[in-house]
Amino acid sequence: MSAPLAKTTPTFVGMPKFPAMAKDALANTQQRRNLLHATHTIRAKRASVVEEVPQWEALRLNGADVKDEVLANLDSYLLQFEEKLTERGATVHWARDAEEANRIVLDLVRAEGVDEVVKVKSMATQEIELNEALEAAGIHAWETDLAELIIQLGHDRPSHILVPAIHRGRAEIRQIFRQEMGKVGRPAPEDMTDAPRELAEAARLHLREKFLRAKVAISGANFAIADTGTLVVLESEGNGRMCLTLPETLISVVGIEKVLPTWEDLGTFMQLLPRSSTGERMNPYTTMWTGPAEGDGPQNVHVVLIDNGRTRVLADEVGRQTLRCIRCSACLNVCPVYERVGGHAYGSVYPGPIGAVLTPQLRGTSSAIDQSLPYASSLCGACFEVCPVRIDIPRLLVKLRTQVVDEHRGHNSVESRTMQAAAWMFADSRRLAKAQKASTLGGKLLGRRTALGALPWPASSWSSARDVPVPPKETFRQWWDRTGGGQA
Amino acid sequence: MRVALFATCFNDTMWPETPKATVRLLRRLGVDVEFPSKQTCCGQMFTNTGYADEAIPLARKFVDVFEGYDAVVSVSGSCTGSVREQYADLAARSGDAALADGVAKVAPKTYELSEFLVDVLGVTDVGAYFPHRVTYHPTCHSLRMLKVGDKPLQLLRQVRGIDLVELPAADECCGFGGTFAMKNADVSVAMGSDKVRRIRDTEAEVVVAGDNSCLAHIGGLLGRLRSGVRTLHLAEILASTDGDVL
Numbered sequence: 001m002s003a004p005l006a007k008t009t010p011t012f013v014g015m016p017k018f019p020a021m022a023k024d025a026l027a028n029t030q031q032r033r034n035l036l037h038a039t040h041t042i043r044a045k046r047a048s049v050v051e052e053v054p055q056w057e058a059l060r061l062n063g064a065d066v067k068d069e070v071l072a073n074l075d076s077y078l079l080q081f082e083e084k085l086t087e088r089g090a091t092v093h094w095a096r097d098a099e100e101a102n103r104i105v106l107d108l109v110r111a112e113g114v115d116e117v118v119k120v121k122s123m124a125t126q127e128i129e130l131n132e133a134l135e136a137a138g139i140h141a142w143e144t145d146l147a148e149l150i151i152q153l154g155h156d157r158p159s160h161i162l163v164p165a166i167h168r169g170r171a172e173i174r175q176i177f178r179q180e181m182g183k184v185g186r187p188a189p190e191d192m193t194d195a196p197r198e199l200a201e202a203a204r205l206h207l208r209e210k211f212l213r214a215k216v217a218i219s220g221a222n223f224a225i226a227d228t229g230t231l232v233v234l235e236s237e238g239n240g241r242m243c244l245t246l247p248e249t250l251i252s253v254v255g256i257e258k259v260l261p262t263w264e265d266l267g268t269f270m271q272l273l274p275r276s277s278t279g280e281r282m283n284p285y286t287t288m289w290t291g292p293a294e295g296d297g298p299q300n301v302h303v304v305l306i307d308n309g310r311t312r313v314l315a316d317e318v319g320r321q322t323l324r325c326i327r328c329s330a331c332l333n334v335c336p337v338y339e340r341v342g343g344h345a346y347g348s349v350y351p352g353p354i355g356a357v358l359t360p361q362l363r364g365t366s367s368a369i370d371q372s373l374p375y376a377s378s379l380c381g382a383c384f385e386v387c388p389v390r391i392d393i394p395r396l397l398v399k400l401r402t403q404v405v406d407e408h409r410g411h412n413s414v415e416s417r418t419m420q421a422a423a424w425m426f427a428d429s430r431r432l433a434k435a436q437k438a439s440t441l442g443g444k445l446l447g448r449r450t451a452l453g454a455l456p457w458p459a460s461s462w463s464s465a466r467d468v469p470v471p472p473k474e475t476f477r478q479w480w481d482r483t484g485g486g487q488a
Numbered sequence: 489m490r491v492a493l494f495a496t497c498f499n500d501t502m503w504p505e506t507p508k509a510t511v512r513l514l515r516r517l518g519v520d521v522e523f524p525s526k527q528t529c530c531g532q533m534f535t536n537t538g539y540a541d542e543a544i545p546l547a548r549k550f551v552d553v554f555e556g557y558d559a560v561v562s563v564s565g566s567c568t569g570s571v572r573e574q575y576a577d578l579a580a581r582s583g584d585a586a587l588a589d590g591v592a593k594v595a596p597k598t599y600e601l602s603e604f605l606v607d608v609l610g611v612t613d614v615g616a617y618f619p620h621r622v623t624y625h626p627t628c629h630s631l632r633m634l635k636v637g638d639k640p641l642q643l644l645r646q647v648r649g650i651d652l653v654e655l656p657a658a659d660e661c662c663g664f665g666g667t668f669a670m671k672n673a674d675v676s677v678a679m680g681s682d683k684v685r686r687i688r689d690t691e692a693e694v695v696v697a698g699d700n701s702c703l704a705h706i707g708g709l710l711g712r713l714r715s716g717v718r719t720l721h722l723a724e725i726l727a728s729t730d731g732d733v734l
Contacts, residue, residue, distance in 0.1 A: 018672070019672050019674070019675075024674060026674050026675065059558075087708075117678040180718045238711060270683075336660055336661045336679050337675055340675055340679065348514065354569070366594060374669050375667075375672065376672065377665070377668070378663055378664065378666075378679070379628070379665055379668070380628035380632070380658075380660075380661035380665070381629070381631075382632070382661070384632070395577070398536055399577075400575075401537060402540045403538075404538055405537070405540075406538075406540075406541075419537065419539045419542055421534070422540065423534060423539070423542035426497060426528040427528070427549070428528070429525060429526045429528050432528045432529075439502075450711075451711050454554035460501075460671065462669060462670060464673065465673070465709065465712065466677070466705060466712060467709075469502060469704060469708070470503060472504050475500050476495050476499065476504035476507045476508060477495070477502040479508060480523050480525075481525075485523060486510075486515075
């Protein structure tokens with residue numbers, strides 16, 4: 001079994017930066033096999049269901065337009081959403097940051113006098129580290145999504161936005177269930193094998209106790225519709241719906257960018273999201289609630305709208321498009337970097353290409369890890385191609401790299417000195433020609449060799465696994481001058 | 489039509505056979521190609537590593553050198569992509585309206601080789617002869633930034649004697665990624681190793697692409713394996729004829 005990330009601190013910020021984490025991840029062969037299989041399966045499924053929609057490009061454009069409209073007028077849509085929700089008997093809370101959001105949720109849970117809550121899978125609550133905050137206050141938060149349950153029982157971290165346990169194999173999951181379920185509730189059956197059906201049944205029995213007992217549920221939301229005050233959750237297992245209907249109190253933690261203007265707009269996203277995320281034409285469970293409904297479902301409905309860095313992202317005209325993200329994770333599944341290293345290497349609640357642009361924008365680029373994230377990409381562009389809301393991730397990566405460099409100007413690193421020297425050389429063709437003389441001299445001295453061996457740092461990062469070509473004895477420019485443009 | 493060759497700093501210095509082949513090919517097709525000698529580098533390495541301030545003067549130089557031409561033919565899909573897709577952002581950052589104007593004029597006239605041959609000259613049969621087993625790797629920037637589609641394959645299919653074999657998962661990145669190959673060398677090599685395995689599975693003698701930078705990475709890995717598979721730029725295969733077989 002691949003080891004859980006026991007050595008790291010509960011907060012992602014303390015983790016090592018991407019290249020170091022990626023190196024460790026690459027050495028984990030079991031995880032690489034699991035990731036390769038899972039990303040390729042879901043990638044193929046997505047491609048086939050997207051291909052069957054002739055108006056896919058028009059849908060993408062519409063999705064991007066609707067989100068841009070929301071982001072351009074976010075203040076008024078949020079106020080409209082609050083007004084509608086309040087009219088329908090829900091209580092709306094506003095949180096500037098993670099600490100404020102956690103305090104609001106904690107006070108609401110305490111007011112119910114309970115020491116446990118059930119949870120619907122939610123990226124927003126992971127982002128604010130709500131489970132940790134509840135745990136510190138003596139309140140157990142039980143994750144009820146199957147994959148999140150695997151992560152929670154395994155004392156692990158999610159590795160993927162949609163499939164948090166993507167890095168785990170069946171045998172590992174069986175072992176986690178056998179070892180851990182009994183410590184926090186109904187144990188796994190003695191004779192449970194690693195057949196998916198048996199694993200799912202063990203989880204179902206384990207979770208059922210918690211669903212029936214819990215008085216408070218905590219969720220996020222995929223969409224929040226301004227003109228009706230409706231919250232929407234899409235999921236595949238029905239466990240979310242159990243949380244959204246059985247307990248007496250429901251607390252939904254929702255990022256302010258989740259708003260859609262109208263009920264009609266939902267139509268576009270109900271097509272874009274399932275096809276992009278799970279590769280399904282339609283998702284199995286869609287639950288919508290608009291405040292409490294008398295005698296049916298939770299009677300106390302609270303919505304905590306969180307900023308936590310979003311208004312800062314919003315203020316940047318180019319960076320703003322990141323907030324269009326509907327967390328489908330198509331970019332993760334298609335990314336060649338993610339495919340090989342998995343989610344933990346990013347050291348970010350949001351892994352993969354979207355995490356590499358969202359996290360440094362939400363948190364800023366002051367830590368080593370946030371400085372490394374924009375470079376965790378080969379800029380191949382596959383992420384932009386599959387993004388259902390057309391977030392130009394490669395362009396944003398380059399923009400954030402520029403931000404990192406700008407913030408470090410004057411620090412005089414080896415890299416910045418090299419770059420400045422190279423830029424000086426390229427500023428004038430005569431300087432380049434002079435430098436090329438040294439290069440061709442090297443080529444001549446090396447005679448008939450075709451490749452160089454090991455080189456000292458920093459070139460060793462190339463030569464450790466790749467041959468270094470020997471420079472030619474004559475550059476193109478020299479040939480052109482010597483032969484009068486090849487005419488001689 | 490006044491046509492300029494953009495040899496790119498990398499090809500000029502490290503892979504001169506590629507711009508030479510391009511000159512030979514274009515002249516065979518009746519294009520009197522010029523090499524403006526003041527050209528240096530498009531600045532992509534700087535832009536993509538975050539050194540935008542260093543890239544701006546190079547974008548300005550590119551515009552100055554090439555704005556008098558009707559078309560600029562580049563031997564790199566990646567550098568072409570930088571000119572066409574990234575120069576506008578650099579111009580905006582510089583706040584220089586004249587540069588923004590220059591970019592708007594020059595960028596649409598800058599072509600990668602297969603685009604120039606198919607879209608501008610309207611040819612797919614360039615009269616080439618290359619009697620070898622070849623597989624084609626479409627580089628990410630030519631594929632997704634420039635959207636060259638199957639233009640390189642249209643050209644390769646018309647080459648006499650060629651045994652063109654499909655590369656599985658061809659559109660997956662080889663892992664070069666510019667300075668990514670150094671900054672995240674382990675991931676880069678992991679990606680490249682998978683690409684190389686697929687290339688070897690095709691039993692091709694030659695892997696061809698429109699970017700020598702990606703080919704240097706792929707070739708560097710193939711070389712370490714002593715695989716015997718050669719890397720060649722598209723221009724070199726298209727320039728090859730009965731009398732001058734590569």
